[in-house]
Amino acid sequence: xxxxxxxxxxxxxxxxxxxxxxxxLAGLSKNNEKLFAFAAPMARIQSALIIxxxxxxxxxFYANDFSVYYVAVTSNSHLxxxxxxxxxxxxxEGSMLxxxxxxxxxTLAVTFFAKELPxxxxxxxxxxxxxxxxxxxxxxxxxxxxxxxxxxxxxxxRDLNPLLQDPGMVFHPPLLYMGYVGFSVAFAFAIAALLDxxxxxxxxxxxxxxxxxxxxxxxxxxxxxxxxxYYELGWGGWWFWDAVENASFMPWLxxxxxxxxxxxxxxxxxxxxxxxxxxxxxxxxxxxxxxxxRSGVLTSVHAFATDPSRGLFILLFLxxxxxxxxxxxALRAQSVGLGEKFDLVSRESFLLSNNLVxxxxxxxxxxxxxxxxLIDAMGMGKISVGPPYFDTVFxxxxxxxxxxxxxxxxxxxxxxxxxxxxxxxxWALGISIISALLVPSVMGRLSPxxxxxxxxxxxxxxxxxxxxxxxxxxxxxxxVVKKFKTFGPAFNGMLLAHFGLAIFIIGVTMVKGxxxxxxxxxxxxxxxVINGYDFTFKGTLPVTGPNxxxxxxxxxxxxxxxxxxxxxxxxRYYPVQGAVMTEASISINPVRDIYISLGEELEEGGWSxxxxxxxxxxxxxxxxxxxxxxxxxxxxDKRYRLKKKVTNNESAAT
Amino acid sequence: xxxxxxxxxxxxxxxxxxxxxxxxxNPREVPSPLIGKPAPTFExxxxxxxxxxxxxxxxxxxxxxxxxxxxxxxxCREEHPLLVEMxxxxxxxxxxxxxxxxxxxxxxxxxxxxxxxxxxxxxxGTIGIDxxxxxxxETYVIDKKGIIRYKQIGPITPEALRDTILPLLKELAV
Numbered sequence: 053x054x055x056x057x058x059x060x061x062x063x064x065x066x067x068x069x070x071x072x073x074x075x076x077l078a079g080l081s082k083n084n085e086k087l088f089a090f091a092a093p094m095a096r097i098q099s100a101l102i103i104x105x106x107x108x109x110x111x112x113f114y115a116n117d118f119s120v121y122y123v124a125v126t127s128n129s130h131l132x133x134x135x136x137x138x139x140x141x142x143x144x145e146g147s148m149l150x151x152x153x154x155x156x157x158x159t160l161a162v163t164f165f166a167k168e169l170p171x172x173x174x175x176x177x178x179x180x181x182x183x184x185x186x187x188x189x190x191x192x193x194x195x196x197x198x199x200x201x202x203x204x205x206x207x208x209x210r211d212l213n214p215l216l217q218d219p220g221m222v223f224h225p226p227l228l229y230m231g232y233v234g235f236s237v238a239f240a241f242a243i244a245a246l247l248d249x250x251x252x253x254x255x256x257x258x259x260x261x262x263x264x265x266x267x268x269x270x271x272x273x274x275x276x277x278x279x280x281x282y283y284e285l286g287w288g289g290w291w292f293w294d295a296v297e298n299a300s301f302m303p304w305l306x307x308x309x310x311x312x313x314x315x316x317x318x319x320x321x322x323x324x325x326x327x328x329x330x331x332x333x334x335x336x337x338x339x340x341x342x343x344x345x346r347s348g349v350l351t352s353v354h355a356f357a358t359d360p361s362r363g364l365f366i367l368l369f370l371x372x373x374x375x376x377x378x379x380x381x382a383l384r385a386q387s388v389g390l391g392e393k394f395d396l397v398s399r400e401s402f403l404l405s406n407n408l409v410x411x412x413x414x415x416x417x418x419x420x421x422x423x424x425x426l427i428d429a430m431g432m433g434k435i436s437v438g439p440p441y442f443d444t445v446f447x448x449x450x451x452x453x454x455x456x457x458x459x460x461x462x463x464x465x466x467x468x469x470x471x472x473x474x475x476x477x478x479w480a481l482g483i484s485i486i487s488a489l490l491v492p493s494v495m496g497r498l499s500p501x502x503x504x505x506x507x508x509x510x511x512x513x514x515x516x517x518x519x520x521x522x523x524x525x526x527x528x529x530x531x532v533v534k535k536f537k538t539f540g541p542a543f544n545g546m547l548l549a550h551f552g553l554a555i556f557i558i559g560v561t562m563v564k565g566x567x568x569x570x571x572x573x574x575x576x577x578x579x580x581v582i583n584g585y586d587f588t589f590k591g592t593l594p595v596t597g598p599n600x601x602x603x604x605x606x607x608x609x610x611x612x613x614x615x616x617x618x619x620x621x622x623x624r625y626y627p628v629q630g631a632v633m634t635e636a637s638i639s640i641n642p643v644r645d646i647y648i649s650l651g652e653e654l655e656e657g658g659w660s661x662x663x664x665x666x667x668x669x670x671x672x673x674x675x676x677x678x679x680x681x682x683x684x685x686x687x688x689d690k691r692y693r694l695k696k697k698v699t700n701n702e703s704a705a706t
Numbered sequence: 707x708x709x710x711x712x713x714x715x716x717x718x719x720x721x722x723x724x725x726x727x728x729x730x731x732n733p734r735e736v737p738s739p740l741i742g743k744p745a746p747t748f749e750x751x752x753x754x755x756x757x758x759x760x761x762x763x764x765x766x767x768x769x770x771x772x773x774x775x776x777x778x779x780x781x782c783r784e785e786h787p788l789l790v791e792m793x794x795x796x797x798x799x800x801x802x803x804x805x806x807x808x809x810x811x812x813x814x815x816x817x818x819x820x821x822x823x824x825x826x827x828x829x830x831g832t833i834g835i836d837x838x839x840x841x842x843x844e845t846y847v848i849d850k851k852g853i854i855r856y857k858q859i860g861p862i863t864p865e866a867l868r869d870t871i872l873p874l875l876k877e878l879a880v
Contacts, residue, residue, distance in 0.1 A: 124780050202780070204817075210780050329714060336718075343725065363729045371722055378715035385711045422724065429727040628778065630805055630831070 055120050058108030059199040062149075065101035066189040068094050072182030076175035080247065088175035092163045095178045098185060099156035099163075106153040109198055110140050119205035122146055122198045128211035128628050130599040138221045139212040144346065144362075145198035147225065151342070152188040154226075154233040159185065162237060162262075169258060176247050180240035187369045195362045211628035214600070220280030224273060228300060231270025232338040235303060237262040238310065239335035239377070242328045246380045251328065251388035256318035259331070261687045263314060267307045268683035274300050275676030286634035286649045288664045290563075290672060293442040298421040299341030302414050306334045309410035311683075312403050320465055322392045322400055325385040326407070332381060336374040337414070343370055344421070395467040402460035409453030416445045447501075454508045454557070457550060458515030462522055476522060480514035495566055495667075505561030512554035516547050542689040549682025556675025562668035569665075571651075575658040583665055585646065586610045592623075592650075592659070600624045602635075605650050605659065609639060621650045621661075645669050741857060745772070745848045746836035750826035753803050754812050760800075760826040765852070769878045770798040771871075772846045773822070773862075774839055777803075777810040782843045785861035786814075789821035792867070797875065801825035804834045804842050847871060849878045 072094035079087030109122075113136045118124040126143040127136050141150040159181050166174055192198070212221075241259045245251040277300070282290040291297065310330040317327045343366045394400035420437045427435050462476055488506035492498035523543070527535045570582055576591035590606035602624040609616040617639035624633045636649040644667045651660030740746075745762065752758040773789065775782040793799055801822035803811040808827060815825070828834055837846070847856040856874055858866055 121780075202783075206780055206783065208778070210778070325711070333714075367722065367725055367729065370725075374718055375715070375722070378718055382712040382715050422721075425728040426724055429724050 055108060055112050055117060055199045055201070058105040058112075059197065061101045061105040061108070062189060062193060062199075065098045065105065066186060066193065068098040068101065069182045069185040069189060072098055073179045073186060074182075076179040080172075080176055080179075085172070088171050091175035091178040091182075095159050095163050095182065098182070099160045102153055102156040102185075102189075106140075106149055109146065109149060110137060113137060113140050116209070118207070118209050119201050119203070120198075121200045121202040124202055124206050124209045126209070126212055128209040128599065130628070131209075131212055131217070132598050134219075134222060135212055135217050138216070138225075141225050141229075142212045142216050142221065145192070145196045145200075148188070148192050148196050148346070149198050150225070151229060151233060152185065152192060154229045155181070155185055155188065155236060157230075158233055158237055162240075166258070166262075173244055173248060176244040177237075177240045180243045181236060184236055184240075184373065187373065191362075191365050191369060195365050208628075211599070211626065214624070214626040214629060214631045214633045215284065217599075217626075218280060218284055220276060220284065224276045224280055226273075227269050227276060228273030231266050231268075231273050231307075232300070232303060232341070234262070234266025234269055235307060235331075235335040235338050237266065238331040242331035243377060243380065245328060245388060246384040249384060249387045251317075251324050253318055253321050256314050256327065260311070260314050260318060263307065263331075263334075264311055264683050264687050267304070267311055268680045268687075270300070270304050270307060271676055271680045271683065274304060275673050275680070278676075279673050282669070283636050283638055283647075286636050287662070288567075288569075288636070288647045288649075288666060288669075290669070293420070293439045295421050296341075296345050298417050299337075299344050302417055302421075303334050303337040303341065305410050305414040305417070306330060306337055309407045309414075310334050312410075313407050316400055316403050320392050320394065320400060322394060323404065323407075324388050325381075328385060328388060329381060330407070332374070332377045336370075336377070337418075339366075339370055339373060343367060394465075397463070397468045397470055397473075399460060399463040399465045399468065402456050402463050405456050406453055406460060409449060409456070413446060413449045413453070416449060417442065420445070447504075451504060451508060454512060454553075457553075458511050461519040461546065461550070462515065476518055477515060480511065480518050483514050484510035492565075495562075497566070499565060502561055502565040505557055505565070509554040509557040509561065512550055512557070516551050516554075519547060540689055542686045545682045545685030545687075545689075547682070548685060549679045552675045552678025552680075552682055554675070555671050555678055559668050559671030559673075559675055563666055563672070566667045567665060567669075570663045571660065572663065573654065573658050573660050575656070582663060584611060585616065587648075587663065589659070589661075595622065597624065599628065600626045600633075603650075603653070605637075605648070605661075607637070607648055609646060617646070619646070619648045621648045623650050623653070640670060642670065643668060740838060740846075740854045743854060744852050745846065745854045746833070747852075748826070748833045748836065750802075750828055750833060753801070753808060753825040753827040754815075756827070760824055762852070765800075765848070767850050768798065769850055769875060770800055770848055772800050772802055772848060774802045774804045774828075774834060774837070774842050774844045776806045776842050777814045778806065779842045781861050783814075783818070785843050786818050786821070788862055788864065788867065790819040792862075793821040798823060802833060803827050803829075804839065805829065805831040847874055847878070 072091060075087045075090040075094065079085065109120075111117075112120045112123050113127050114133070116123070116127070116129045116136075118127075122143060122145045126146065127139045131139065139146070141147045159178070162174075162177060162181065166177070169177070238259055241255070241262070245255055274297075277297075278290045281292070282288060310327065310333075313323050313327045313330055316323045343363070346362060346366055420441050423437045424435055458480070459473060459477065463473060484507055487510045488503050489498070491506055492502050523539060524532060524535050527538060529535055568583065572580060572582075574580060574587075574589040576589060579586055579588040581587075586609070588608040588610070590608065592603040592605050595602040595604045602622045604620050604622045607619040607621070609619055619637040619639055621637040622635040624635060625631075626633065634649050636647055638648075639646040644665060647664040647666055649662050651662055653659055747762045749759050749761045749763075752760050775785075789799060799822055801824070803825055806827075806829065808829070811825070811827075815822075826833070834842075837844070841860070843861055845858040845862055846854050849855050855878065856870065858871070862871065
């Protein structure tokens with residue numbers, strides 16, 4: 053199949069997307085209802101063209117068409133098929149096409165699943181998404197065309213970076229992009245509301261499931277990326293505060309603030325301007341992340357080719373999109389109103405504090421990420437900002453937020469009573485403090501950070517239990533099971549997500565507090581005792597993979613004579629890129645990971661070996677998974693589907 | 707009240723200013739530790755005729771360019787026509803075939819033209835290690851005393867050639 057077709061499809065998509073944006077906007081300004089009808093069909097055609105173009109590129113990878121420059125630099129005929137397909141988003145041009153493809157998927161979803169919205173509103177929504185599509189398509193066509201040809205075609209490709217040849221590459225970018233780009237829907241909702249000058253409870257109800265969906269994807273995407281880094285990079289770290297990680301974490305933090313703020317807007321018709329601002333910010337940070345990653349203004353382990361013309365283009369795009377949105381906000385936010393009043397002690401104010409905490413945390417991450425750039429731009433030298441800054445500042449900001457998170461779900465809307473809250477939560481606090489002291493005494497070491505971390509985790513868990521108890525008491529009757537069944541999925545999902553955060557905090561605290569690292573040298577046949585485990589090294593075996601050669605270490609791990617695991621860390625050589633990769637091997641168990649990676653082969657035939665004990669490290673990702681599941685659960689809440697009937701009836705009545 | 711609503715926009719404008727400035731700075735610009743230092747000396751078989759040997763010692767007293775390339779490298783192919791053009795203008799270009807199969811390398815020179823006075827064969831990549839190569843192509847400008855004066859990472863662009871390499875060669879030739 054000729055790759056040129058893909059290129060043409062993209063050009064065509066650009067024109068259709070321009071119509072998708074222009075026609076409804078013209079309809080809005082001229083009050084011509086007929087023009088609104090164009091939005092959805094144009095959106096569908098445009099999305100189909102983009103998806104088609106993406107499939108053409110995928111086919112070029114499948115068929116090893118090295119006459120396409122992008123395929124030649126990111127793939128190789130010996131690369132296993134699954135990685136050839138994942139290599140589609142393994143480089144700059146392809147990942148940009150993938151970005152806009154995901155935008156097309158979300159656009160399609162809006163045309164199919166947002167039918168209950170009034171035509172006028174849905175059309176302005178699609179117009180905004182059309183504008184975003186136009187911008188990104190222009191970026192791709194003018195600076196990053198994945199269909200560029202190379203002549204004469206090389207015999208074989210330069211191969212995908214071996215670091216990316218991993219199942220993580222198949223799932224992490226799609227989930228992450230679904231999250232990133234998914235915030236464009238919330239963004240479009242906000243802009244459409246500003247254009248409309250109407251923002252009410254229904255608006256928040258429409259926006260919520262879309263925002264939560266994007267947030268769930270982003271949560272899972274980040275967690276998967278973290279887990280991938282953990283086993284792939286060979287030294288057992290799971291978060292590096294790298295610029296690119298921060299670029300995905302900032303939209304997550306603001307997205308988290310947004311889903312809470314939307315809850316208040318929906319339930320209490322409050323925080324309206326603030327919710328709109330957060331919707332704009334969440335997507336703006338996604339775009340900023342794209343800029344930081346793609347322009348090369350910051351260095352990062354996610355090293356990509358830098359090209360100032362690309363950077364300039366994205367910067368212009370940022371100015372138009374974010375600058376335009378914030379200008380609209382400044383002009384129109386007053387018209388949407390601020391919303392209902394509430395007392396100083398109320399669920400609203402707890403959620404507002406939660407928002408401020410998350411906002412401040414985002415600002416601190418943004419500052420740390422951009423600080424090297426700011427210093428360099430002011431000619432004050434070159435510096436880097438590392439984990440010590442982020443760890444300290446981020447934890448200090450989040451601790452009060454997590455404390456409030458325990459109280460929020462128990463406080464009543466509008467006005468809560470302090471003595472009532474205190475009496476409900478005093479036991480939770482007492483139990484948390486005792487548990488946070490007990491666990492370290494079992495583990496054998498206590499430090500202030502361990503205490504604070506565990507206290508926060510147990511506080512969240514016990515307050516989740518208090519919230520359940522309070523809810524049960526509020527419902528009349530004696531049958532607990534029956535009463536429990538009346539809890540809506542929204543409430544359960546919220547509690548599950550909070551519980552997931554507690555699990556996450558336990559994982560982080562235990563790993564940070566109790567991980568152990570050993571650097572040893574072993575020869576074949578030797579046994580070493582570490583931490584009560586016997587490690588027997590049986591030498592290395594040569595292994596030939598599809599596109600690499602490897603030396604695979606054989607380590608038998610036993611404890612008290614009982615076999616625990618056979619660990620097989622590898623040293624792989626990828627000849628096409630001349631790259632050597634370390635593949636760690638991990639024995640996983642709910643309360644500890646044993647992580648082995650091979651260092652260098654020594655002259656007399658021994659190996660330098662690194663062994664890590666990582667207590668509770670899997671809880672980090674388990675916690676994220678629970679948060680994601682919690683988010684999913686809130687989305688199935690009946691009220692998002694009931695309203696469809698209601699609006700249908702309404703429209704039938706009018 | 708109004709000001710509060712404009713504040714996000716103002717903050718964004720400041721941010722854009724910095725980002726714009728940042729675009730024209732290079733965070734990776736870490737000067738090669740070899741610049742201003744003597745080029746690592748080596749001797750290596752000549753590509754296509756392993757009975758002959760290329761000695762860097764023999765280059766003393768000459769200004770020359772050492773271009774590291776490989777037949778498996780796509781960016782090198784992109785650069786190749788420019789090299790051929792440079793050779794036509796008598797620029798003293800020497801090649802180093804980095805981690806390459808000799809027949810493949812020769813095939814490229816056969817089909818795309820040979821821009822090099824001589825190409826040394828670094829089949830096992832040890833010379834590349836001495837020069838701290840982290841990706842081909844890379845090109846070094848070496849002066850009469852054998853000191854590295856400039857290093858081009860990645861393909862030579864027409865701009866780099868015109869604005870940096872040619873003026874430098876003129877200056878060194880004196």
